[in-house]
Amino acid sequence: MRTFCAVAMMLAAAPLTLTAQLTASSKIDEQKLHAKSTETSALKALPRFRFENFTTANGLPDDHVYSVLVDGDRIWAGTDNGLGLLENGKWKTITTKDGLAHRAVISLALDHRTGDVWAGTMAGLSRISGGRIDTFTQLNSGLSNDVVYGVSVEGENVWVATAAGACRLDLRTGQWSLYNERNTPMVEIWAYGVSATASKVYYAVWGSGVLEFDQKTKVWDKYEDPDGENEMVLFKDQGLIHEITTSVSYVDNVLWAATYFGDSRYDGRYWHNFLTKDSGLPSNFTNVVKGVDANRAWFGTDKGLAYYDGSSWAVYRPSLTTGKPEMTVRDAQGHVSEVTVTSAPAHNYILNIDFQGNDIWVATAKGLSHGILQKEK
Amino acid sequence: MKRGTKRRLDGVVSALSGFVVILLCLGKWSGQLVRAAGNGRTGELLTYASPIELLASPDGKRLYVLCQGSDEVRVLDSASFAEVKRIHVGRLPRGFSLSTDGSQIFVANSWDDTVSVIDTNALAVVATWRVGAEPSSVLQGRNGQHIFVANRISNDVAVLNAQSGEEEKRLAAGRGASYITPSADGKRLYVTHVYPNTTAHRTAPESEITVIDAARAVVVDRILLNGIAHGFHVAQSADGHLGVVAEMHPKNLVPLAHLEHGGAFADTLMLFGADVGNQPVEVPLDELERYAVRPFGVAIAPDKSHIYVTNGGSEIVTVIDVRRLLAFVRTHRGPFAEDLSASSNYVVARLAVGHDPRGVAISHDGRDLLVANRLDDTLSVIDTQTNRVVSTVALDGPRQISVLRHGEQTFYTAHYSFQGQIGCANCHIDSTFDGLQWDLEPDGFGRDIVDNRPIEDLKGTEPFKWNGGNPNLPTECGPRTEKYFWRSENYDDLTLTDLVTYIRSLPSRPNRWRTPDGELTLAQERGKALFERAVDKFGNPIAESNQCAYCHSGSKGTSQKSFDVGTRKSTDNTGLLDTPQLTNIAMTAPYLHDGSAATLEQIWTVFNPEDKHGRTNDLTKDELNDLIEYLRTR
Numbered sequence A: 001m002r003t004f005c006a007v008a009m010m011l012a013a014a015p016l017t018l019t020a021q022l023t024a025s026s027k028i029d030e031q032k033l034h035a036k037s038t039e040t041s042a043l044k045a046l047p048r049f050r051f052e053n054f055t056t057a058n059g060l061p062d063d064h065v066y067s068v069l070v071d072g073d074r075i076w077a078g079t080d081n082g083l084g085l086l087e088n089g090k091w092k093t094i095t096t097k098d099g100l101a102h103r104a105v106i107s108l109a110l111d112h113r114t115g116d117v118w119a120g121t122m123a124g125l126s127r128i129s130g131g132r133i134d135t136f137t138q139l140n141s142g143l144s145n146d147v148v149y150g151v152s153v154e155g156e157n158v159w160v161a162t163a164a165g166a167c168r169l170d171l172r173t174g175q176w177s178l179y180n181e182r183n184t185p186m187v188e189i190w191a192y193g194v195s196a197t198a199s200k201v202y203y204a205v206w207g208s209g210v211l212e213f214d215q216k217t218k219v220w221d222k223y224e225d226p227d228g229e230n231e232m233v234l235f236k237d238q239g240l241i242h243e244i245t246t247s248v249s250y251v252d253n254v255l256w257a258a259t260y261f262g263d264s265r266y267d268g269r270y271w272h273n274f275l276t277k278d279s280g281l282p283s284n285f286t287n288v289v290k291g292v293d294a295n296r297a298w299f300g301t302d303k304g305l306a307y308y309d310g311s312s313w314a315v316y317r318p319s320l321t322t323g324k325p326e327m328t329v330r331d332a333q334g335h336v337s338e339v340t341v342t343s344a345p346a347h348n349y350i351l352n353i354d355f356q357g358n359d360i361w362v363a364t365a366k367g368l369s370h371g372i373l374q375k376e377k
Numbered sequence B: 001m002k003r004g005t006k007r008r009l010d011g012v013v014s015a016l017s018g019f020v021v022i023l024l025c026l027g028k029w030s031g032q033l034v035r036a037a038g039n040g041r042t043g044e045l046l047t048y049a050s051p052i053e054l055l056a057s058p059d060g061k062r063l064y065v066l067c068q069g070s071d072e073v074r075v076l077d078s079a080s081f082a083e084v085k086r087i088h089v090g091r092l093p094r095g096f097s098l099s100t101d102g103s104q105i106f107v108a109n110s111w112d113d114t115v116s117v118i119d120t121n122a123l124a125v126v127a128t129w130r131v132g133a134e135p136s137s138v139l140q141g142r143n144g145q146h147i148f149v150a151n152r153i154s155n156d157v158a159v160l161n162a163q164s165g166e167e168e169k170r171l172a173a174g175r176g177a178s179y180i181t182p183s184a185d186g187k188r189l190y191v192t193h194v195y196p197n198t199t200a201h202r203t204a205p206e207s208e209i210t211v212i213d214a215a216r217a218v219v220v221d222r223i224l225l226n227g228i229a230h231g232f233h234v235a236q237s238a239d240g241h242l243g244v245v246a247e248m249h250p251k252n253l254v255p256l257a258h259l260e261h262g263g264a265f266a267d268t269l270m271l272f273g274a275d276v277g278n279q280p281v282e283v284p285l286d287e288l289e290r291y292a293v294r295p296f297g298v299a300i301a302p303d304k305s306h307i308y309v310t311n312g313g314s315e316i317v318t319v320i321d322v323r324r325l326l327a328f329v330r331t332h333r334g335p336f337a338e339d340l341s342a343s344s345n346y347v348v349a350r351l352a353v354g355h356d357p358r359g360v361a362i363s364h365d366g367r368d369l370l371v372a373n374r375l376d377d378t379l380s381v382i383d384t385q386t387n388r389v390v391s392t393v394a395l396d397g398p399r400q401i402s403v404l405r406h407g408e409q410t411f412y413t414a415h416y417s418f419q420g421q422i423g424c425a426n427c428h429i430d431s432t433f434d435g436l437q438w439d440l441e442p443d444g445f446g447r448d449i450v451d452n453r454p455i456e457d458l459k460g461t462e463p464f465k466w467n468g469g470n471p472n473l474p475t476e477c478g479p480r481t482e483k484y485f486w487r488s489e490n491y492d493d494l495t496l497t498d499l500v501t502y503i504r505s506l507p508s509r510p511n512r513w514r515t516p517d518g519e520l521t522l523a524q525e526r527g528k529a530l531f532e533r534a535v536d537k538f539g540n541p542i543a544e545s546n547q548c549a550y551c552h553s554g555s556k557g558t559s560q561k562s563f564d565v566g567t568r569k570s571t572d573n574t575g576l577l578d579t580p581q582l583t584n585i586a587m588t589a590p591y592l593h594d595g596s597a598a599t600l601e602q603i604w605t606v607f608n609p610e611d612k613h614g615r616t617n618d619l620t621k622d623e624l625n626d627l628i629e630y631l632r633t634r
Helices: A002-013 A018-045 B032-040 B322-331 B403-412 B473-486 B493-505 B522-532 B600-605 B621-631
Strands: A049-054 A065-071 A074-079 A082-087 A090-094 A105-110 A117-121 A124-129 A132-136 A148-154 A157-162 A165-170 A176-179 A191-196 A200-205 A209-214 A219-223 A245-251 A254-259 A262-266 A271-274 A286-291 A297-301 A304-308 A313-318 A325-330 A336-339 A350-356 A359-364 A367-373 B014-016 B019-021 B051-056 B062-067 B072-077 B083-088 B093-098 B104-109 B114-119 B124-130 B135-140 B146-151 B156-161 B167-172 B177-182 B188-193 B206-213 B218-226 B230-236 B243-250 B265-272 B281-284 B295-300 B306-311 B316-321 B347-352 B357-362 B368-373 B378-383 B388-394 B437-439 B449-451 B562-564 B576-578
Touching (some): A018 A325, A065 A117, A065 A367, A074 A105, A074 A117, A074 A359, A074 A367, A117 A148, A117 A157, A124 A148, A124 B167, A148 A200, A157 A200, A165 A191, A176 B621, A200 A254, A209 A254, A254 A297, A262 A286, A286 A350, A297 A350, A297 A359, A304 A350, B051 B368, B051 B378, B062 B093, B062 B368, B072 B093, B083 B124, B104 B146, B114 B135, B146 B188, B156 B177, B167 B218, B177 B230, B188 B230, B188 B243, B243 B295, B243 B306, B265 B295, B281 B322, B295 B368, B306 B322, B306 B357, B316 B322, B473 B493, B522 B621
Parallel strands (some): A065 A105, A105 A148, A148 A191, A191 A245, A245 A286, B051 B357, B093 B135, B135 B177, B230 B295
Antiparallel strands (some): A049 A367, A065 A074, A065 A359, A074 A082, A082 A090, A105 A117, A117 A124, A124 A132, A148 A157, A157 A165, A157 A191, A209 A219, A245 A254, A254 A262, A262 A271, A286 A297, A297 A304, A304 A313, A313 A325, A325 A336, A350 A359, A359 A367, B014 B019, B051 B062, B062 B072, B072 B083, B104 B114, B114 B124, B135 B146, B146 B156, B156 B167, B177 B188, B188 B206, B206 B218, B230 B243, B265 B281, B295 B306, B316 B347, B368 B378, B378 B388, B437 B449
8 A cells, every 4th residue: 555655646746758657557557466466376375264262152161362372292281270181172170279370371381302381370380290290489499489471491491481580490409599680680579581592591571671591601791672662652663662571572683572562573683663654564553573583473462363474464463443354454555455264363462472484373362372373275 | 041950050169160159958047147257257358249230141151240348240150150350340339231243341430430341352441431420330222322321419410422322312201310221112211310309398209210212312201109219120021011120119208207107218129011001010029027128129030920129228039929919919909008907918039038139040942040138248049949048159359257247237137126127328319318207206206307328438527316316326326226216136346346437437438529630619619618718798797607617617517516506396305406428418308407508508598598507698690609509619
């Protein structure tokens, strides 16, 4: 759409000769064609899903799903009332009676080497290993705080984001290391999310931007909103979009960061920010971001699930007005088109995302959704 | 051992090329050596072989004997028991196994945290790999890609690359992970552990069989063993339908006859697998006045006709008829663990062997069973057709019994207790601790519950007992133990002296939380400063008796005085408690006199509200973590 407007303005700006008009007309057609083909290719390229939704009606422990984790053929769902495990088509619920730290499971991580699952809850961190649950709290262990917003496993280390800072459990030695305002550039200590890799560890710290830990140098660094403005974006693409960060995802040496006021991508040199006004993001209020690779990422907002493929966007949600399933595509030129779909995520308020091959699992405020990739017809 | 070799063993006394091999008839064996040794024991420090595990080579021609005392694998000729070679390995080896192709032997060296790799052709160590804390058994996965090592102190199973020995990962196992056995098809590994998993204070202990998918090298299941505190060898029948764990089931909760009332342990087996259904079934080995104390080694006959169990404290091998056992568990409703009449339904023989029998090996045809008698340096040879000990093979080594050896035999036997029910090693597993709390004395049910303390490096930590009531080890191990625990037989003076000498000789095992160069890490340094501080964070002086380093002073971390640290419970007779030593405190959870603190953290986050157990409530969480990091180096 923006491309067409620009062309119209050019036409209005100068009187044209016939040849020029013809040429211009031809160019317009070319651009139209190009725009149409871009739109078509975006429509084709962006994935379409059939969403299967789980609620308490079909076995989910609770409809409020904070977190989701793909573990091979098994799916873990951290809900407000227990940890659900979908295995062989049936849900099993793990509760505090089984040793879970708390009923509300707000974060999940898989140790890919051992198969152990780590569950961050409102009252501690639990490890589920071969059916045994070990719980770490601020009273029985070195965990900095019982409210565990995020957890990520890297090698022998479990990195934890808590309401009182970041911490790391060294599984080999059992040592807990705490990171907070006393030993990092963290100003606020409300750590909301963590993404740990062998080279870098990133924390989303609510009110304190993004913290970076370099595994090699053991040095912490910090990324903040360069304009320091909570309400405005004065220096777009010059740094993190906002201090109120909620989620980070580090993949292929690229950092994706979500905030309540837009999202950011950082490749180590350049920042690129995403706002609703200049991207396909359905809302600046973003709860979660999960990178597929350096160029592609999924965003969970309060107004739907969004996918960015590096140039185009797709949004999947129940319509904000009718509630009917909706998929919209915004191509690189900003042209928005609708795709007819018959299913959508269970709710627009998206809290967590994980991938299962080409499928996607989405935790929402009212159910868990399984997006099954549909083959192009 | 092949059938043909067995005939050459029977009743033969032979001396072979410089090695002494003595075969003794069973009837004369039991008890006599101890008595003779008691009379003639020596104060010399002698190195005994202390055989603890046995392996037969794939062709049955060789017998490998893991000798814990001499840090060796001894290679014997299976037919003659002549010694072929001694291969020196690491310190205090505890477990070993053959590679899948039989070309290598892997040895878990428990005190130097290594695995020795022995080439079975060259009979030499060809590699030494570093592993986790206190490796206790080692096994190669059936596909040959991975080596699995059970680490007792780090409570995990290390997964090594079988080619390089490089550790790829560690799998969380039970507390004190120690023994690994493959399933019959090799797809699963079963791991047991010698200390109970953490449970809520004063609840029944729990253990597990950690089940590992050998190909994927991940934990896929944990078979819960309710009421079990200590698991040892695990075996599976050749058809894969019956698994057996040797284990101890303590009765340390109220309602409980105090320890002096006896019956403090049930010595049991846990059966699992298709033969017994979905849930494991616990069956006792004890019979009235015929206890089977400390089940350790397990072997199942190739035809699944019998199960053989070594009982270290009772110094016997228990023989079980599998058909009768399965018939019993299928026709009776459990639980059976404490039923002293149950075992007569399936135990068909109790064969006396040597001191502290441990590992067992059964010949491929099932005709011969070999037992390693750790504290006699002998092997018992049992004819499984007649259920008789047909010979006893003495390994080469000192024939004299030293004071330390006799003390150790006294520590590990159950013969001094009423009906032979328990021995020191029941609660001090492998001369350590048991992770349990007990009601020891007849001062009312549930009064003065006390946590079991470790016994390493005790010199300079007197007095003993949590109330400091026993001024020295002779009192602790003599009258007090005889009155409250044994209630049967007094030690003679020399035996008590030997026992005390042995206990005092127990060294502290290497501390795994110290850096190799002995330097403290930054966190440990910060913690040390907190441990030694005399002023709190607000600049206020800390009373001397409330400084960590005052009560926990000296190299052992005890001033040997009693203090009230505010942890007295309504069931305690006194709040004045002996200051426990800090030796290897990181591995001895739970904490406080009654074991109410499950972790070191809980001592201060839960049980120190008034700052009586040191001034700690001014600390931040980071600082408390630093203090604990330092304590773990003690």
